[in-house]
Amino acid sequence: MIICVCNNVSEKKIQAAVHAGIHTMAELRQELDVGTCCGKCMRCAKQVLHTTLKQQEQQQLTQATGSLQSLLDRLHIQVNAVPA
Numbered sequence: 638m639i640i641c642v643c644n645n646v647s648e649k650k651i652q653a654a655v656h657a658g659i660h661t662m663a664e665l666r667q668e669l670d671v672g673t674c675c676g677k678c679m680r681c682a683k684q685v686l687h688t689t690l691k692q693q694e695q696q697q698l699t700q701a702t703g704s705l706q707s708l709l710d711r712l713h714i715q716v717n718a719v720p721a
């Protein structure tokens with residue numbers, strides 16, 4: 638879906654920019670020119686930015702939790718492997 642008609646910026650382009658490290662509207666504006674013409678896209682662009690950041694944060698949290706669980710599982714095995 639096109640978010641910024643003036644600059645032909647799609648939702649996917651904004652999501653890709655966030656995955657590449659963009660975290661703010663100022664950075665998004667600088668990188669993709671979103672909202673630099675009529676400005677009508679700003680609310681929708683902000684929504685896509687924030688939703689993508691939340692999804693990214695959730696994915697990172699899930700990965701960290703998985704890594705921690707894996708570490709705890711390994712430690713449990715090592716603790717059980719120690720002779721009494």
Ligand code: FES
Pocket residue numbers: 640641642643644671672673674675676677678679
């Ligand atoms: S629609 Fe984005 S600046 Fe006009």
